[in-house]
Amino acid sequence: MPRTLGVNTWVWTSPLTDAAVRELAPRVKEWGFDVIELPVESLGDWDPVATRRLLDELGLAASVCLVMAPGRDLVATDAETVRRTQDYLRGVVDVAHTVGAPVVGGPAYAATGRTWRMSDGERAAAYRELAEGLTPVVEHALTAGVTVAVEPLNRYETSLINTVDQALEALAPLPARGCGLLLDVYHMNIEEQDVAAAIRRAAGRIAHVQVCANDRGAPGADHLDWPGILAAIDDAGYTGPLCIESFTSENASIATAASIWRRLAPTQDAIATDGLTFLRDLEVSTPA
Numbered sequence: 001m002p003r004t005l006g007v008n009t010w011v012w013t014s015p016l017t018d019a020a021v022r023e024l025a026p027r028v029k030e031w032g033f034d035v036i037e038l039p040v041e042s043l044g045d046w047d048p049v050a051t052r053r054l055l056d057e058l059g060l061a062a063s064v065c066l067v068m069a070p071g072r073d074l075v076a077t078d079a080e081t082v083r084r085t086q087d088y089l090r091g092v093v094d095v096a097h098t099v100g101a102p103v104v105g106g107p108a109y110a111a112t113g114r115t116w117r118m119s120d121g122e123r124a125a126a127y128r129e130l131a132e133g134l135t136p137v138v139e140h141a142l143t144a145g146v147t148v149a150v151e152p153l154n155r156y157e158t159s160l161i162n163t164v165d166q167a168l169e170a171l172a173p174l175p176a177r178g179c180g181l182l183l184d185v186y187h188m189n190i191e192e193q194d195v196a197a198a199i200r201r202a203a204g205r206i207a208h209v210q211v212c213a214n215d216r217g218a219p220g221a222d223h224l225d226w227p228g229i230l231a232a233i234d235d236a237g238y239t240g241p242l243c244i245e246s247f248t249s250e251n252a253s254i255a256t257a258a259s260i261w262r263r264l265a266p267t268q269d270a271i272a273t274d275g276l277t278f279l280r281d282l283e284v285s286t287p288a
Contacts (some may be wrong), residue, residue, distance in 0.1 A: 003230075003283050006035025006063060006243035007272045008210070013248060015041040016205040021051050029058045031273055032280075033092075035241045037210075038099065048098035055099065063208060063243060064096040066106035066152045073110050074133035075126045075160065082133050089137045089148070097144040103240070104141070105149035105157060105182035105208045109170075112257060115159040126160060127170040134174060142178040148181035149207035154190040162191045164198040164212065168205060180207025184245065189214045189224060196225070196232035203236035210245040211279070217264035218271045219244060220278030230282065244275045 007028055013020045016039055028036045038051065055062055072085045085286070089108060096104045109130050118126060141148050150171060152161045161167050169180050180200050185195065192198040199206070213222035220226065233242075246259040248268060267270045 001239075002146050003279065004034045004061075004241040005032075005276060005279055006037050006061075006241045007033050007276070008037035008039065008065065008243055010039055010065075010245065010247045011271050012268050014039070014253070015045045015234060018046050018050060021054065025051075025054055025058055025060055027269075029060045032276060033272070035061045035063055037063045037065060037243045037245065038101070038203040039067055040092045040095050041067045041069065041247060043088065043095070045248070048095045050129070052099045053096065061239060061241075062096075062099045062101040064092060064101040064104045066092045066108055068102050068107050068109070068111050068114075070111045073114065074108070075110055075129045076116065086133065086137055090140045093137065093141045093144050093146050093148070096146045101146070103149050103180075103182075103208045105145050105151055105210075107151045107153050107161070108137070108148055109150065110158055110160050112153065112157050115155075115157075118159065122158075128173075130160075130170055131173040134171075134179065138174050138178040142175070147177070147207045148179045150179065151182035151184055151210075152187055152191065153184075154187045157187075162187075164188075164192065164202045168202065171205070175222050176205050180205045182208040182210065184210040185219075185224065185229060186210070186214065186216060186245070194227045199229065199232035199236050206236055206238040206240075207231075208240060209238060209242050211242045212244055212271075213264075214263060216246045216258065216260065218246075218275035218278065220275065220282070221265070225235070226278075226282055233258055242279065244272060246271045 009016050073081050092104050119234045152167045155162050211219045247260045249260045
């Protein structure tokens, strides 16, 4: 069975708009992708009803990304911020349901870039607070048939959940059917001592996987052990899409947030198309 492959629209644009969806979705389909990954930086940026209609016409599936902008926090914050963040996350779940995406993925715990020191006891308390804050969101996701995929980020983007083991600990009180892990190879390359072993430890809880080179470029243009990574993904029983996630440097805020300071490929299209070719060729040599 061929792997399902996708690409995130952040490769080209931010924030996503209806015009960008209309431009990018047909190209993504023509190149041979199965999935287009759609970020929701703010609710209302793009129309999920119109997008669903377009994707159905193209025969293209969707996944959805949540965005933890400044002020979106579920831990170590005030009750009003938690409430607003929960409202946003429930809204993103509704968007995913509308476009037919089975997963909403991202660091659904604290604003990206927010870091603070914690003792072991403080970290354990933060994980309890996170589970409490996520519970109503996950309950809403379950009713919508959507899974919230929580993403560990590298140490420069968060201090709360950096590794698979930390994520498994934090999410243990929540049902796997409604709340799993988003594994992003970029972050794992920084934080995991053994990427393949960490993937295998996440077996049964992996809800989504994002891929890119170690420098955020096209998968394959890097030092990563892709045969070993894909073998671990298979061993873990994950059968969902592998979505290429990179970023454009044209938007100042997202380039700064993702530390995109230079061109990562000859063109942004090449990040998608070269990555797709590499993953398809690798699939032939190491079938799932």
